[in-house]
Amino acid sequence: MKEHKSKKFFGNAIISFSLLILITMIASLIGNKIGLQTSYLKVDAVTGNIESTIVGIVNLFHFSELKNIIGNAFVNFVGFAPVASFLIATIGIGVATKTGLLKHLFTRFGKKINRFWMTFFLALISIIITFISDTGFVILIPLAALFYYYNNRNPIGAIITSFVALISGQGINFVLSNLEYNLLPYTESGAKLIDSNFVLGNHTNLFFMIAGTISLAFLITYITEKITLYKLNKYPVTEEELIVTKSEKNGLFLAGIGGIILLLLFIYITIPGLPGSGLLLDMNKTNYLDQLYGNGSYFSSSITYLISIVLFVSGILYGFGSRAIKTKEEFSKIIYSSLDKIGSFLVLLFLASQLIAIFRRSNIGVVFNAYLIDLVNNLNFSALPLIVLIIIVVFIANLFLTSSATKWAIMSPVIIPSMMKSNITAEFSQVIFRIGESASNIMTPLSTYFIMLIGYLELYNKNDEHISFSNCYRLLWPYIIAIFLLWLILIISWYIIGLPIGFGTYPTV
Structure with a gap:
């Protein structure tokens, strides 16, 4: 019994994040005392020049660092990107839900879609929407959960599906994403260490990304339908017959006009x-x-706000048209109640903001990445072994340094010249880097978005126990393993066959 209580205590997400903060601080103390530091080459984001940088572990128990942690706790929370995005999105979605607009739309359209294709299109849309920053995490995940709920499916399955597709599909898209765009200067600077005349195009890996997007969507769909939904208990949903009244049709018409x-x-x-x-x-x-x-x-930065406005205005128009809103008191009540039940979510966001800020301050992630990239440089692998090595190194490195731009700024001056010396193109090198991140994005608690997963699962949690890390990983492991193997097989096959990865670009020179 004591063991069971201990598991329940340490499994709680709030306790887990608190322990990770403490572990980070202790690790920083030990790392600093034994003198862990290293130097590495880094691409300057402004000038594009390669600079040598020395970095060491910062002792977070030092007086000045403790002062910094306490003094910046408020700033770290308020400046934590998901906080404002989550609140703004929740207002828009909440209003559209409370007035009945989303229930009407989702029930009407959901009945016409086969369950497999419902999940596939959710996964595909989640991957594609990554081209507009973090919007999918605060807009698409809660909408997907409601879509499943109103169609008598477990909303937790939708949350897992959308999260995995969003986090593993970042930068893997039919169109150039904001993330991919920000990596291009680092790739070009790294390539110029070998070829001073190198110029990188914007869509040089388009063919691979299209194949990767479709393959990833099908894989995620298969795992959700065959594994995840079978692991989940039947979700208690009250089934209601959809009867559309004349006033609801009027509301839908007004909402449609306003939204368009x-x-x-x-x-x-x-x-x-x-x-x-x-x-x-x-x-x-x-x-x-x-x-x-x-x-x-x-x-x-404004997409989440704009989509929330569309949902808010459409929801209000539907409410007036359907007579769900009759008085100004009801109008105010619906808006205020849109933020119901988010207290636990905000607590988790606060703890995550502190953990990420503290870990970043310690420099543990940067030092660890620098050591890993030294390993790549010293092993002198080439061709296929080098590709596999880099995928594994990026996978591990991403667990401790989740910023793609920061990682690529450190890695590109070593990875790209090593690749180009093996006749592997710089364009293909960036593809290898992105797929190395893909699977480990799902599992690192240092990701800004991992906390979003726990928060959304908690909102739909019907059990007495709170959602824990172990609950999440129990559902995520099949995706992590399968996605890693998918990318490994796809990248090796593409390299061996020599298929073009984009217009005029190939894996090898």
Whole structure:
């Protein structure tokens, strides 16, 4: 009995995050005292030049560091990206749910879709939507859960499916994503160490990404349908017959008109050269991708807000049209109640924000990555063994340093020259790096988005016990193993056969 209580105590996500904070601080103390430090080459994000950097472990128990941790706790929480995005998205989704709009839409469309294809399209959309930053984590996951719930399926299955597709599919897309765009300068700088005239295109790995997107969506669908949903208990759902009244039809019409107008308006302001357009673009740039993803662009950072506005306005219009909202008191109540039951989510976000800030401050992740990249440099592997080695190294490194840009800034000056010396192109090197991250993105608790998974699972948790790390990993392991093997097989096959990875680009020179 005591053992069972101990497991329940340490399995709690709040306790787990608190312990990880303590473990990080103790590790920083030990690492600092034994003098763990290293030097590495790094691509400067502004100039593109290669710089030598020395980094060591910071002792977080030092007086100044303890002062920093306590003094910046509020700043770390408020500045934690998912907090504002989650709150804004929850208001829009909450209003559309409370008025009955989402139930009407999801029940109506869900009845027409085969269950396998329902999951496949969810996985595919989740992968594709990664081109607009973190929007999928705060918009698509909760919408997917509601879609499954209203169609008498376990919403936890939808949460797992969408999360895995979003986190493993980052940068793997039909279109160039914001993340992939930000990696290009590092790839080009690394390649110029071997070829000073090297110029990197924007869509040089398009063919591989299309094949990868479709393969990944099918794999995730298969695991969800054949494994995950069988592991989950039957979710208690109250089945209701869908009877659409005249007032609900009026509400749906008003919501449709309002939503379409807003969507057209938002599309208009992302098109340059039209009267009053370009509001979200960096108009100091000439190339459209630079305008869309450049430092002066608000496109990626505002998408969640804009989608939330569409949901909010459509929900309100539906409420008035369907008579779900009759008075100003009901109007206010629906808006206020949109943020019900998120207390536990906010506590988890607070702890995650502190853990990530503290771990980043310790430099443990950077030092560990620098040691791993030294290993790659010293082993002198080439060709296929080098490809497999880098996939494994990136997989492990990503557990401790989750920022793709920071990792690639450290790794690209070593990985790309090593690859190019083995006649492997720089474009293919970036693909190898991205797929190395893919599977381990799912499992690291240091990811900004891992906490989102636990939070959403907690919202739909019907058990007396809170969601724990072990609950999550029990559901995630099949995806982690299968996705890692998928990428390994796909990348090795592509390399051996020599198929083009994009327009005019191949795995080898």
